[in-house]
Amino acid sequence: MFYYLNIVLLCLSLSLASCFKKKQSKQDELPLQDTLRFNISTEPPTLDWSKATDTTSSLIVDNVMDGLLDYDSSKGSLKLKPALAEKWSSTPDSKTWTFTIRKDVKWNDGKEFKASHVLDGWERLLNPKTASEYAYFLYPIKNARAYSEGKIKDFSKVGVSVNEQGQLVVELEEGKSYFPYFVTHTSTYPIRKDIIEIHGDSWTDPKNIVTLGAYNLKVWEHDKSIILERNTNYYNQAAKIKNILIHIIPESGTALNLFEKGRLDAIRDLPSRELPVLRKRKEYRSHPILATYYYGINVEQKPFDDVRVRKAFNMAIDRKKITDLLKGDQIPLTGWIPGNLLGYDSSLGLNFNPEKARELMDEAGYKDRSTFPRVVISYNTHEDHKRVAEKVQAQLKKHLGIQVELSNEEWKTYLQSLKTGRQQIYRMGWVADYPDPDNFMTLMTSYSENNHTNWGSGRYDALVEEAGVLSNERERVKLYMEAQKILVEEEVPVIPIYSSQSHWLISDRVAVFPLNIMGKVSFKEVQLR
Amino acid sequence: MKKESPLSKNKKSNNSLWHESYRRFKKNRLGVVCAFFILFICLISLFPETLSPYSFEEQFEGKELLPPGKGHLLGTDNLGRDLLSRLIYGGRISMAVGVFTALISLILGVAYGAVSGWMGGKVDAFMMRSIDILYSIPSLVLLILVKVIFDSLSIITHPELKALMGILVALSLVGWVTLARVVRGQVLQEKEKLYVEAARSLGDKGWRIVFRHVLPNILGPIIVLLTLQIPSNILFESFLSFLGLGLQPPYSSWGVLAEEGWKSLRSYPHLMIAPGVAIFFTMMAFNLMGDGLRDAFDPKSPQSG
Numbered sequence: 001m002f003y004y005l006n007i008v009l010l011c012l013s014l015s016l017a018s019c020f021k022k023k024q025s026k027q028d029e030l031p032l033q034d035t036l037r038f039n040i041s042t043e044p045p046t047l048d049w050s051k052a053t054d055t056t057s058s059l060i061v062d063n064v065m066d067g068l069l070d071y072d073s074s075k076g077s078l079k080l081k082p083a084l085a086e087k088w089s090s091t092p093d094s095k096t097w098t099f100t101i102r103k104d105v106k107w108n109d110g111k112e113f114k115a116s117h118v119l120d121g122w123e124r125l126l127n128p129k130t131a132s133e134y135a136y137f138l139y140p141i142k143n144a145r146a147y148s149e150g151k152i153k154d155f156s157k158v159g160v161s162v163n164e165q166g167q168l169v170v171e172l173e174e175g176k177s178y179f180p181y182f183v184t185h186t187s188t189y190p191i192r193k194d195i196i197e198i199h200g201d202s203w204t205d206p207k208n209i210v211t212l213g214a215y216n217l218k219v220w221e222h223d224k225s226i227i228l229e230r231n232t233n234y235y236n237q238a239a240k241i242k243n244i245l246i247h248i249i250p251e252s253g254t255a256l257n258l259f260e261k262g263r264l265d266a267i268r269d270l271p272s273r274e275l276p277v278l279r280k281r282k283e284y285r286s287h288p289i290l291a292t293y294y295y296g297i298n299v300e301q302k303p304f305d306d307v308r309v310r311k312a313f314n315m316a317i318d319r320k321k322i323t324d325l326l327k328g329d330q331i332p333l334t335g336w337i338p339g340n341l342l343g344y345d346s347s348l349g350l351n352f353n354p355e356k357a358r359e360l361m362d363e364a365g366y367k368d369r370s371t372f373p374r375v376v377i378s379y380n381t382h383e384d385h386k387r388v389a390e391k392v393q394a395q396l397k398k399h400l401g402i403q404v405e406l407s408n409e410e411w412k413t414y415l416q417s418l419k420t421g422r423q424q425i426y427r428m429g430w431v432a433d434y435p436d437p438d439n440f441m442t443l444m445t446s447y448s449e450n451n452h453t454n455w456g457s458g459r460y461d462a463l464v465e466e467a468g469v470l471s472n473e474r475e476r477v478k479l480y481m482e483a484q485k486i487l488v489e490e491e492v493p494v495i496p497i498y499s500s501q502s503h504w505l506i507s508d509r510v511a512v513f514p515l516n517i518m519g520k521v522s523f524k525e526v527q528l529r
Numbered sequence: 530m531k532k533e534s535p536l537s538k539n540k541k542s543n544n545s546l547w548h549e550s551y552r553r554f555k556k557n558r559l560g561v562v563c564a565f566f567i568l569f570i571c572l573i574s575l576f577p578e579t580l581s582p583y584s585f586e587e588q589f590e591g592k593e594l595l596p597p598g599k600g601h602l603l604g605t606d607n608l609g610r611d612l613l614s615r616l617i618y619g620g621r622i623s624m625a626v627g628v629f630t631a632l633i634s635l636i637l638g639v640a641y642g643a644v645s646g647w648m649g650g651k652v653d654a655f656m657m658r659s660i661d662i663l664y665s666i667p668s669l670v671l672l673i674l675v676k677v678i679f680d681s682l683s684i685i686t687h688p689e690l691k692a693l694m695g696i697l698v699a700l701s702l703v704g705w706v707t708l709a710r711v712v713r714g715q716v717l718q719e720k721e722k723l724y725v726e727a728a729r730s731l732g733d734k735g736w737r738i739v740f741r742h743v744l745p746n747i748l749g750p751i752i753v754l755l756t757l758q759i760p761s762n763i764l765f766e767s768f769l770s771f772l773g774l775g776l777q778p779p780y781s782s783w784g785v786l787a788e789e790g791w792k793s794l795r796s797y798p799h800l801m802i803a804p805g806v807a808i809f810f811t812m813m814a815f816n817l818m819g820d821g822l823r824d825a826f827d828p829k830s831p832q833s834g
Contacts, residue, residue: 253792253795274793325590325593386778391588391608394588408777
């Protein structure tokens with residue numbers, strides 16, 4: 001009899017222990033009426049905005065920092081509005097841009113903000129020592145690429161300077177009408193080099209970091225929570241809510257439970273299996289985002305150095321089945337540029353064609369599939385990424401007769417191991433940094449550090465660069481079509497899967513919560529009832 | 530009840546130790562039921578295709594997350610795979626992990642412990658300190674290392690075996706240490722006893738004494754440890770899978786199934802309940818059978834239950 005009792009007690013204590021695991025801490029002292037409770041699914045890999053490449057990191061950075069310009073969410077569109085720069089203008093050929101810097105801006109340590117801080121930020125981003133994956137972002141600027149590649153040692157040769165009136169003058173290699181979008185991005189934000197020099201890598205700790213945005217980073221308990229507090233000296237309209245409590249909750253199911261208990265005010269990344277039920281709720285919101293969900297193929301690894309194998313894999317994946325499984329309004333994507341963006345074309349790319357895929361495998365010398373090398377698909381730990389990966393795994397087995405292995409890692413580690421270049425096929429998503437196809441196309445250039453496929457094509461680079469400077473939309477689209485054909489039909493270093501959709505639950509407590517097509521979250525505009 | 534005379538027991542040959550134990554075990558109803566239950570699970574694990582209605586990896590499109598019902602007795606998971614089939618094939622892997630790691634630990638642990646305990650002196654000290662070193666390495670670190678090394682080996686090509694191999698080796702490496710310590714302690718205790726001396730005076734040599742006389746006498750604690758180790762290995766495997774170090778899809782074990790089901794407990798509780806129940810009953814069966822066996826081998830211990 002005692003044995004049963006022991007086992008029952010054990011089960012009980014285990015389940016109780018899991019209930020009480022969450023310790024009480026600082027976060028519970030925040031007054032509810034002035035606090036928005038949000039969650040992110042992973043610890044931000046870094047808050048150093050010269051190095052951050054992912055949406056989690058930039059979510060925090062975006063709210064504690066400002067760029068020269070910002071998106072005007074009140075207009076619902078993607079129009080720009082002044083931020084740290086009060087005015088901007090360009091020469092008619094869009095080659096030289098002048099930003100007039102606001103005078104009344106102060107960092108939260110009391111120091112005045114100057115144009116030179118922007119210069120410092122850009123120098124740091126381009127500096128080869130920083131090894132930022134976003135360095136290529138500024139390559140349109142004159143000599144920026146040469147500086148970043150170490151060919152020029154003198155930063156004053158790079159086409160960015162401060163003139164006598166204290167304005168920031170940017171000289172581009174070629175005219176780019178959408179350049180102002182670049183300076184809305186986290187990687188181009190100004191930095192305080194003096195602070196980084198004092199604290200080194202720990203400058204992003206709450207006690208060291210110096211920012212100037214609508215919120216201050218107050219607490220960062222790693223893998224647990226982040227607390228942002230309103231910056232009372234903010235130069236612009238102050239944030240409506242005083243505290244933002246951001247929990248770090250990897251399980252979307254857990255986040256959902258907390259939302260239901262009223263302990264979170266807004267959640268996104270809803271688990272796909274719960275979507276059919278959640279859709280019917282009044283708190284539910286949904287909108288497309290400019291994002292591509294794709295699998296990258298490392299073209300230097302066997303057997304993917306053979307383009308026929310890459311094509312076969314691409315053709316063996318039935319995207320419609322994947323989006324049907326997820327039931328989240330995603331659009332199956334065979335081209336590279338996602339839906340709702342200039343250059344999107346559903347007819348682009350290789351369609352699902354298992355017979356052709358099998359033929360290609362035979363041609364590549366794998367008629368006997370058992371001789372096919374071991375292949376691993378890696379993805380970052382998340383139940384929906386796993387769901388997609390398992391579907392892809394099953395499709396490859398069914399249509400090609402190949403058993404691939406799956407391997408997952410937590411986001412921060414995953415990004416680290418992508419840099420080592422040992423992966424074969426990796427899952428990735430790309431959310432637009434600015435609403436222009438240029439952002440998606442430059443991502444896959446040979447010099448982009450965000451391109452982990454090791455694939456590079458001079459022809460592709462040239463087409464993308466040429467299209468980037470055209471002002472005629474139709475001609476641009478034409479070039480982008482040509483470039484995309486290289487990417488998804490001829491060379492196939494990537495397997496696009498779908499164009500994404502964002503799903504939210506927003507509680508009744510929240511009166512205003514602007515949703516953004518690029519997945520940005522601006523807490524300063526959120527209002528509670 | 531007629532009491533056995535102590536004399537008659539001593540007269541019997543070693544062979545009858547097993548006979549006696551078997552007789553005593555048979556009397557323990559609960560133990561026998563559990564033994565049959567385990568036998569049943571083992572049989573299913575050996576021949577899963579006889580009972581499983583579908584393949585464990587076949588995805589029925591458009592039939593995702595069905596509740597238990599006709600066609601799919603236990604429902605389907607989030608990719609439209611039949612849960613009953615996955616449970617059966619998962620049990621095969623769970624049992625394999627549990628039983629094989631326990632067996633490997635048994636062989637390693639008993640050999641090491643017996644040598645160490647029997648030799649004593651400097652050899653014993655050296656062997657035990659090496660175990661201490663192994664003990665001081667956090668088991669998770671060791672597991673990850675072994676797993677990574679084994680996964681990068683490409684000599685094993687059978688996919689299911691390959692998915693399993695890393696875990697098997699890793700768990701066995703960690704598991705035998707405890708067993709070795711217990712065996713050594715027991716051997717130290719037993720070797721001072723009179724029957725050892727008697728055997729020696731009858732002309733038996735060292736190793737013969739260990740295997741013929743000492744080991745059968747310490748079988749009780751070994752079996753108890755073993756029956757506890759099997760379920761704990763099953764649990765450890767699911768823990769590893771949870772960290773992404775264990776089995777990778779499409780293979781599943783009970784632990785993996787439970788872990789996946791737990792995530793969808795809100796809306797699809799059947800995904801959690803089925804593997805949970807399977808783990809629960811198997812663990813209980815092993816524990817109760819272990820108790821029964823201990824009582825059978827060691828009649829001097831207080832009767833339980």
